[in-house]
Ligand SMILES: Cc1ncc(C[n+]2csc(CCOP(=O)(O)OP(=O)(O)O)c2C)c(N)n1
Ligand code: SF4
Ligand code: SF4
Ligand code: SF4
């Protein structure tokens with residue numbers, strides 16, 4: 001348990017995240033993996049705001065925030081500087097899905113193409129939460145957000161989630177992984193592997209947001225777990241572009257996940273939208289197919 | 303206190319913000335049921351669940367926001383929520 | 389010893405001797421020769437720096453910000469559209485008090501697209517918290533880089549700086565330049581000592597956000613550092629003069645102003661043309677002089693007021709326009725001379741590379757002395 005204790009110290013209590021915040025837990029866990037010898041680069045967003053109102057920082061490690069969309073470029077500069085100075089700190093970006101999937105793509109693509117020795121962690125809460133739950137390219141199909149609201153002629157967000165891990169793997173990233181706070185040890189191990197792999201590595205960690213998704217704060221981990229159990233989120237690793245390990249599950253119908261969240265309520269009330277639910281089920285089925293996550297009868301869970 | 307150049311600050315100050323005041327419900331830990339698995343401490347987003355000398359766990363109510371994650375995660379159902387007495 | 393070389397090359401040679409540890413820049417005309425030269429110097433191991441071949445100017449300055457925060461001396465160069473793309477990072481780097489030095493090869497901003505010179509680009513960033521120094525010729529452009537590093541890295545200042553020199557007119561022009569040796573530059577510019585840095589041994593959160601309780605005070609501190617930088621510049625400029633024989637201790641510099649009735653005010657390479665025009669006008673008995681602004685930010689309002697005390701008419705040459713409100717420099721000179729009784733006229737001139745000749749300067753003086761100004765000068769009305 002000593003390591004857990006250290007994690008607590010490095011990301012301290014007193015931060016201003018909502019009770020039950022998934023990203024806040026991810027922050028704690030990732031510091032457990034990195035330890036002290038790290039420099040974090042943050043993007044504007046919930047995690048930055050809830051952890052650093054001047055002068056009350058929650059970070060016990062060097063941390064820098066510049067803008068919403070430039071963390072990967074700032075990290076490139078830090079890495080170059082450390083290299084020149086012969087220093088050993090690991091450079092780790094911690095950025096929201098909006099910063100990662102949308103506005104920061106230019107900087108991320110540049111940093112990955114140039115091959116800087118950085119780890120980029122996207123904490124994915126599937127929308128722009130800091131500005132009031134607007135959609136991002138990470139928002140799942142069918143979710144209602146304040147800029148993709150459900151309405152008489154809208155089913156919510158009409159676009160599928162962007163395949164950011166695939167995009168970064170295609171840049172030649174040696175290690176790309178998805179993770180979930182529902183499996184803390186797995187996430188910690190993946191961060192450890194990423195920071196110890198030379199070159200640019202990417203981790204996308206599913207971090208449910210009770211406020212933005214609309215569920216009880218105590219259910220954050222349960223929601224993250226259901227996402228995996230329905231096949232809507234897949235935990236996998238890509239090493240040199242090849243999918244190596246994907247967590248297998250006995251899949252539940254997506255409805256179990258959708259029905260628990262306000263962002264999908266319009267699929268059930270006032271009238272059921274079986275068509276949309278079927279489309280979402282198809283997303284899960286496609287994931288299951290692509291990553292072979294279904295546990296066949298007799299096969300046991302890994 | 304003089305402002306630090308560049309809106310920078312050393313660690314430690316967040317602890318001055320006692321988020322326990324936000325709580326509506328509080329977790330009550332029952333050490334008798336605890337198997338010391340440590341999951342509650344691992345997943346608390348505040349990092350405010352600490353090990354006691356006996357090896358069981360308890361929350362630091364100065365910071366606990368009462369989110370209930372520890373209650374959900376405890377495999378022994380050894381934590382329950384109670385309405386906060388104000 | 390004077391060497392005949394291109395302006396961009398002179399700047400690159402001086403930047404090399406300033407020993408930046410991280411360089412991040414993105415090519416754009418007319419800045420390209422500088423960054424190409426530096427890339428070659430890095431490739432030849434003539435300079436011990438990391439050269440980050442970023443994918444955009446936005447990342448160039450962001451990378452410089454990160455490297456500076458991690459404790460390295462950094463350098464970048466850009467112009468025009470590239471600088472516009474950096475807009476957000478510019479404000480951020482100044483607010484985070486990173487002593488970044490960046491060359492601006494001044495160029496107009498589109499639309500319409502134009503690669504030619506004016507000063508719209510850097511002047512549009514006048515409120516960003518960057519020191520802005522303007523060079524009249526290539527020698528001054530090169531020298532100002534050393535001075536800029538001295539001022540920026542002063543722990544009492546900690547602000548970034550633009551060293552501006554006119555695109556093509558200077559960047560691509562060959563002039564004799566005195567290049568100090570590495571030892572001489574080292575003697576003038578000490579190794580970089582960061583005021584604070586990202587360091588696992590002494591953790592710090594940098595670039596936190598400020599609530600209304602703190603925001604104004606942080607902005608106030610930046611403004612104060614801006615004002616303090618005047619003295620730092622004067623000192624660095626004087627010491628430069630003592631070491632190299634070229635004195636830059638003045639924020640503004642007068643030329644034949646002593647007995648002038650009419651003064652032109654200008655920045656950058658146009659000052660050379662203005663000086664020649666003044667010499668000619670003086671031969672015809674006209675009492676004309678020039679006040680050259682070297683440091684546009686911080687704005688030397690008092691110095692301008694003092695220097696122009698004796699004149700009756702001022703003509704400001706603005707190679708920019710604050711669309712809807714005349715030229716930026718003219719507006720500020722008017723405010724500096726407010727209540728002095730001096731008549732100040734503003735001329736928008738030489739936008740997008742329009743040539744300015746001595747007779748244009750004489751024509752501007754004629755207009756000013758007739759009380760006609762606050763106008764575009766040199767419009768081709770036949771195409772309107
Ligand atoms: C250039 C720019 N555009 C927009 C914003 C406003 N903004 C701040 S945070 C944010 C959304 C952040 O979303 P995400 O990265 O997903 O982080 P989250 O808040 O969800 O944790 C937006 C739109 C900004 N700060 N800068
Ligand atoms: S809105 Fe969501 S991500 Fe933001 S602090 Fe609250 S729970 Fe966390
Ligand atoms: S989760 Fe429950 S059983 Fe495990 S340590 Fe905490 S209180 Fe004890
Ligand atoms: S209720 Fe939430 S904040 Fe309080 S101890 Fe449990 S997990 Fe931590």
Ligand SMILES: [Mg+2]
Pocket residue numbers: 096097098123124125126127128129
């Ligand atoms: Mg988000």
